[in-house]
Amino acid sequence: MLAGTRRVAAPTLGFSFVLANAAPALAHGFGPTYDIPIPLWLYLYGAAAAVVLAFVPLALYSRKTPDAAYRYPRFDLFGVPLLRRLLTSRLLVGGLRVLSVVLFFVVVISGLVGLQSGFNIAPTFVWITWWVGFSFFTALVGNLWPLVNPWSVLFDWAEGLARRLGFRDKLVLGESYPGTLGIWPAVGLYLVFVWFENVFSGSYVPRNIAFFALGYSLITLYAMAFFGKEAWLRHGEAFSVLFSLLGRFAPTEVRVKNPGVCRGCDGCEHGRCVNCYECFRRADPDERELNLRPPAVGLGLPEEALPGVAAFVILVLAGVTFDGLLETPLWLEIVRLTPVTQTLGVILLPLLFFGIYLGFVELSRIFGGGGEVGFRQFAAAFAFSLVPIAIAYQMAHYYTYLLIQGQMIISMISDPLGWGWNLFGTAGFDPSYGIVGASFVWYSQVALIVVGHVIAVYLAHSISLRLVRDPGRAFRSQLPMLVLMVLYTITSLWILAQPIVK
Amino acid sequence: MRRAAIVVLVVVLVLGGLFFLLRPDTPDGGPQDRTFDVSIKDGEMSPGEISVNQDDTVTLRVSTDESTELHVHGYDVEQEVEPGTEAEIDFEADLTGRFEIEAHESENELGVLQVRPR
Numbered sequence: 115m116l117a118g119t120r121r122v123a124a125p126t127l128g129f130s131f132v133l134a135n136a137a138p139a140l141a142h143g144f145g146p147t148y149d150i151p152i153p154l155w156l157y158l159y160g161a162a163a164a165v166v167l168a169f170v171p172l173a174l175y176s177r178k179t180p181d182a183a184y185r186y187p188r189f190d191l192f193g194v195p196l197l198r199r200l201l202t203s204r205l206l207v208g209g210l211r212v213l214s215v216v217l218f219f220v221v222v223i224s225g226l227v228g229l230q231s232g233f234n235i236a237p238t239f240v241w242i243t244w245w246v247g248f249s250f251f252t253a254l255v256g257n258l259w260p261l262v263n264p265w266s267v268l269f270d271w272a273e274g275l276a277r278r279l280g281f282r283d284k285l286v287l288g289e290s291y292p293g294t295l296g297i298w299p300a301v302g303l304y305l306v307f308v309w310f311e312n313v314f315s316g317s318y319v320p321r322n323i324a325f326f327a328l329g330y331s332l333i334t335l336y337a338m339a340f341f342g343k344e345a346w347l348r349h350g351e352a353f354s355v356l357f358s359l360l361g362r363f364a365p366t367e368v369r370v371k372n373p374g375v376c377r378g379c380d381g382c383e384h385g386r387c388v389n390c391y392e393c394f395r396r397a398d399p400d401e402r403e404l405n406l407r408p409p410a411v412g413l414g415l416p417e418e419a420l421p422g423v424a425a426f427v428i429l430v431l432a433g434v435t436f437d438g439l440l441e442t443p444l445w446l447e448i449v450r451l452t453p454v455t456q457t458l459g460v461i462l463l464p465l466l467f468f469g470i471y472l473g474f475v476e477l478s479r480i481f482g483g484g485g486e487v488g489f490r491q492f493a494a495a496f497a498f499s500l501v502p503i504a505i506a507y508q509m510a511h512y513y514t515y516l517l518i519q520g521q522m523i524i525s526m527i528s529d530p531l532g533w534g535w536n537l538f539g540t541a542g543f544d545p546s547y548g549i550v551g552a553s554f555v556w557y558s559q560v561a562l563i564v565v566g567h568v569i570a571v572y573l574a575h576s577i578s579l580r581l582v583r584d585p586g587r588a589f590r591s592q593l594p595m596l597v598l599m600v601l602y603t604i605t606s607l608w609i610l611a612q613p614i615v616k
Numbered sequence: 617m618r619r620a621a622i623v624v625l626v627v628v629l630v631l632g633g634l635f636f637l638l639r640p641d642t643p644d645g646g647p648q649d650r651t652f653d654v655s656i657k658d659g660e661m662s663p664g665e666i667s668v669n670q671d672d673t674v675t676l677r678v679s680t681d682e683s684t685e686l687h688v689h690g691y692d693v694e695q696e697v698e699p700g701t702e703a704e705i706d707f708e709a710d711l712t713g714r715f716e717i718e719a720h721e722s723e724n725e726l727g728v729l730q731v732r733p734r
Contacts, residue, residue, distance in 0.1 A: 147714060148690070148713040148714055148715070149713065149714060150712075150713060150714045150730050150731075150732060153640075155638045155639060155640055156638075158638060159634060159635060159638045159639075162631075162634055163631055163634070166627060166630055166631060167627065167631075170623060170627060173619070173623045174619075174620055174623055231723075232723070547689075547690035547711055547713070547715075548690075548710075548711045551711075551712045551713075551733055552670075552712030552713050552731070552732065552733045553712070553733040555713075614714065
């Protein structure tokens with residue numbers, strides 16, 4: 115339906131919750147896949163490569179010092195006067211924030227009053243451009259979400275307006291956020307999002323997207339007013355938590371030179387302030403750094419891990435896996451033979467993953483001699499090392515969607531509502547399908563997954579050195595993690611090798 | 617340094633060797649003419665999946681229980697089909713990948729065309 119040819123029809127109004135007109139092929143938020151399953155030999159090859167390469171970081175870096183996590187090359191972009199002026203210019207920064215809010219309202223309005231079947235910008239923008247495109251951008255370039263998050267921008271505007279009108283401090287109720295809750299609210303909200311994306315059969319219907327966006331806006335704005343904006347963005351706003359996780363993988367970081375700014379922040383390790391967008395925002399402009407750094411090092415940093423972090427990471431992993439699993443014959447059989455439904459699956463799979471993960475964490479602690487480091491700390495620290503595998507799988511699974519379906523946004527931006535407009539003269543744009551051939555897709559998918567796996571193994575290695583200190587025990591403690599990573603990587607490859615069923 | 621070089625060399629040799637060991641030969645013979653008898657009934661195509669190799673010339677002989685316009689995605693092949701008469705759709709499968717075959721009006725997916733690379 116996404117790539118369907120363009121038709122102009124009269125707008126339909128009415129506010130029923132639309133379920134029925136979602137075509138069966140669009141049971142989840144995306145259009146049809148253009149990838150064919152990777153052949154068996156390539157799957158076996160990828161699996162073998164995952165096993166062989168898992169030992170390379172061990173062989174190469176086993177004598178590294180435990181504090182190496184902090185010492186990586188950095189280049190401060192703000193140190194270049196021209197770049198500094200460009201990247202901090204009000205035009206760019208303010209422009210991006212305004213653009214983000216405009217796009218948010220375009221999606222909501224198109225969803226509410228635009229054409230419901232066929233040409234409508236809401237599904238393509240939300241599922242392809244934002245969900246796939248923006249998360250790739252965050253992982254590969256850097257995390258812009260704290261800057262452009264439309265709810266955060268709207269809240270800032272509302273606060274500014276209230277101040278101008280004289281309602282000082284009335285917007286924030288100032289309840290203090292219960293620290294023991296950690297990021298569990300974000301875990302819950304993200305689970306609902308994964309359900310909406312993968313299970314809810316109307317996730318593709320523009321009006322449902324608008325309703326979900328509005329509902330989520332209510333929750334977010336209210337919670338920001340209730341607990342304070344920063345507290346909610348850090349603990350409860352699912353996408354802020356997600357993008358900051360992906361941003362740790364990115365080759366850029368924000369850093370505050372004087373860590374005194376971080377005092378009282380529960381996300382920064384005392385004495386260092388990296389990847390913390392709230393502290394970055396509070397800091398004096400001269401204290402801010404925007405650094406280039408090697409990719410993925412942000413996941414190995416010993417920042418304070420809030421309660422629920424491991425669960426969130428595992429949920430992200432399980433979510434991307436579930437998405438692929440839904441299209442496999444195995445899932446069809448499970449649904450046929452057991453009482454497991456899609457909704458039950460979206461809850462059970464993360465629990466299963468979490469159980470397996472915690473089991474391996476315990477093994478890892480036993481292998482490393484247990485002792486001084488607590489189970490919780492182990493579980494939270496190692497969770498970050500799995501993020502590259504999730505990113506790699508997500509990219510392998512979705513990059514062709516972005517390349518092919520993503521082109522639809524060019525025509526849709528000219529006619530967001532499907533009312534036959536041609537605002538920018540691009541409404542007639544026809545996507546081209548032949549950009550990537552199937553064999554290139556196969557090789558790149560396997561390469562992505564194997565590379566993500568190697569990065570993950572390397573991270574697990576430096577994390578275990580940091581936790582266990584003694585190189586010999588660290589070596590033993592990461593063996594269970596290594597097995598877990600090989601298993602997960604082989605599962606990812608296996609899913610890509612499965613025939614696609616509806 | 618020496619150790620790193622040895623590790624990298626061994627890994628390259630093992631993975632390179634494995635690649636050539638596992639990689640199958642390309643399908644023999646050049647492009648072929650492939651003809652499929654396809655029937656559409658109750659909004660579903662049978663067979664539901666048509667699998668060909670790249671550059672094959674594909675002919676679909678379509679019979680249907682209701683008149684519709686058949687659309688092969690990506691190839692932008694469109695053909696009116698009517699009950700009672702057999703329609704023929706010809707095209708060369710030059711794009712690889714998985715493409716929906718749909719009924720144009722309802723945009724209902726009837727089946728898929730799978731084109732494997734050579």
